[in-house]
Amino acid sequence: MAFINLKDRVIQAKIVYYGPGRCGKTTNLEFIYSKCREQINSEMVTVKTQGDRTLFFDFFPFDIGKIAGYDVKIQLYTVPGQVKYNSTRRLVLKGVDGVVFVADSEAERRSKNISSLMNLQENLALYNKNIFEMPLVIQYNKRDLKKQGIEVLDVETMERDLNVELKAPSFEASALDGDNVVATLKRIISLTMSSLEKELENGDW
Amino acid sequence: MSLILGRQHLDKIQDTLQKNLIGLGVQNTMLIDMAGNVIVTVDNGVKKRDMYSLAALAAANFGAMCSMAKIVGEDEFSLLFHKGQKENIYFSRVNDEFLLINIFNNDVTLGFLRLKMAQVIEELSSVLD
Ligand SMILES: Nc1nc2c(ncn2[C@@H]2O[C@H](COP(=O)(O)OP(=O)(O)O)[C@@H](O)[C@H]2O)c(=O)[nH]1
Ligand SMILES: [Mg+2]
Numbered sequence: 001m002a003f004i005n006l007k008d009r010v011i012q013a014k015i016v017y018y019g020p021g022r023c024g025k026t027t028n029l030e031f032i033y034s035k036c037r038e039q040i041n042s043e044m045v046t047v048k049t050q051g052d053r054t055l056f057f058d059f060f061p062f063d064i065g066k067i068a069g070y071d072v073k074i075q076l077y078t079v080p081g082q083v084k085y086n087s088t089r090r091l092v093l094k095g096v097d098g099v100v101f102v103a104d105s106e107a108e109r110r111s112k113n114i115s116s117l118m119n120l121q122e123n124l125a126l127y128n129k130n131i132f133e134m135p136l137v138i139q140y141n142k143r144d145l146k147k148q149g150i151e152v153l154d155v156e157t158m159e160r161d162l163n164v165e166l167k168a169p170s171f172e173a174s175a176l177d178g179d180n181v182v183a184t185l186k187r188i189i190s191l192t193m194s195s196l197e198k199e200l201e202n203g204d205w
Numbered sequence: 206m207s208l209i210l211g212r213q214h215l216d217k218i219q220d221t222l223q224k225n226l227i228g229l230g231v232q233n234t235m236l237i238d239m240a241g242n243v244i245v246t247v248d249n250g251v252k253k254r255d256m257y258s259l260a261a262l263a264a265a266n267f268g269a270m271c272s273m274a275k276i277v278g279e280d281e282f283s284l285l286f287h288k289g290q291k292e293n294i295y296f297s298r299v300n301d302e303f304l305l306i307n308i309f310n311n312d313v314t315l316g317f318l319r320l321k322m323a324q325v326i327e328e329l330s331s332v333l334d
Contacts (some may be wrong), residue, residue: 003242007212012242045258047265056265059241063291073243075261095240198228199207 001095001197004070011067013192014075018120019102020112021053021081022045024141027175028102029058029078032185035178039063054080057092067193074189081116090123098135098192099124100184101168102175103158105142107151114161135191136168139184144174208238214332215245219330222247225321226307232292233308236299236329239264245301254308259305265305267296286315296320299329 002013023189026046033044040060047056058078065072079089101120103113121131146152153161155172163170169187173180218236226234227249235246235256241264246256267285274281285296295318297305305325307318 001238001240001242002207003238003244004209005206005215005244006209007215014240014242042255042258045261047262056269057261057303059258059261073257075257087272088265088269091265091272094264094268095238097244196207 002097004200009070011070011196012061012073013072013097013196014077015098015100015188015192016092016096017076017078017100017102017133018089018093018116019141020104020109020116021079021083021181023081023082023102023104023109023113023116024175025078025081025102026054026058028100028139028141028181028184029060029076031175031178031181032062032076033060035182036062038200039065053082054078055085056080056088056120057160064189069199074160074192083115083119086119086123090126093123096124096129097196100135100139100188101162102139102141103162103199105140105158106145107153110157110161114160117162132166135195136166136187137184137188137191138163138166138168138170139180140172141172141175143172143179144177160174174186208242208244210244216243217332218329219247221325221332225325225328226318229308229321230313230316231307231318233306235260235305237264237307238302238305239268239304241265259306261296263296263304267298267304295319299326299328300333303329303333305329 004011019025039062042060045059049055060076062074062076064074067113077092079092124131139159140155171180172183173184175181227247233248233254236244237260241254241261243260270282287294291310293309295307298326299305
């Protein structure tokens with residue numbers, strides 16, 4: 001649920017990186033955090049386990065500047081991907097305005113991607129949100145693994161597995177190298193903002 | 206669905222927090238929503254804190270607390286208080302959508318703050334509903 005402050009002319013919106021455990025959600029945020037320092041006036045918050053796995057979420061607010069006279073602040077979050085953390089994953093999704101679904105290109109993670117996407121759909125439904133109406137971008141991450149001789153799924157297969165019905169914009173990316181990380185972010189921000197604009201025009205409030 | 210608040214409402218919230226809480230000696234007081242958005246924040250000008258990070262963590266913490274309450278068979282825990290050596294944090298639920306966070310040191314007693322809170326919550330609810 002975005003918050004629009006008419007007095008100070010500030011908009012806050014929440015974008016969540018979702019996906020199976022170890023698909024690269026945290027790495028996406030780390031890359032953005034290191035490359036866009038001047039737009040981030042906060043430390044990156046991470047709630048993680050000893051073994052560096054996301055336990056609850058990673059977070060920082062990202063200032064994207066003015067849109068239509070409003071200062072727009074995007075709250076970026078990741079969820080914990082591991083299956084057992086579903087209750088915390090749900091908490092992070094509360095009030096979400098846009099989702100990046102990060103899929104792992106490694107061949108052996110194929111079924112994990114599919115079940116994580118179904119889990120996203122279920123968890124959104126708990127908040128009465130329809131995945132088909134949610135601003136959504138899919139990222140096929142870890143494309144660089146191919147160079148290391150690790151078997152990766154081809155993009156057509158991943159599209160067929162994940163995106164036939166959703167028809168969401170998608171990017172091939174490497175969060176580790178930073179390829180298409182910013183492009184993914186820009187796209188979800190623009191989808192989220194136009195969905196907010198539409199809502200305002202329709203006077204849903 | 207977005208939450209939209211105009212000047213009048215925001216000023217009213219700010220006044221309530223300033224008068225009742227900063228006036229009482231609280232250092233930072235912040236109204237957030239359960240998604241972690243910062244609605245209004247007021248401080249006594251002494252110490253700047255990273256309120257956006259605090260809001261994200263507080264919303265998550267509160268959500269986790271509610272889930273724990275359910276598991277043990279409670280509707281909610283009524284006192285959400287973290288005590289430090291010098292600084293303390295106290296959370297109060299305003300209604301289903303909003304949470305109030307207060308940071309204060311040992312010059313303010315928790316009892317006094319809790320007494321004040323009933324009135325603050327009433328005033329906030331009348332603006333937010
Ligand atoms: N080769 C490769 N490894 C990646 C990429 N993105 C993330 N990783 C690695 O995958 C592991 C899990 O990443 P992490 O961001 O913690 O995953 P999360 O569980 O989704 O947050 C780490 O060892 C990362 O370095 C990528 O694009 N390419
Ligand atoms: Mg992670």
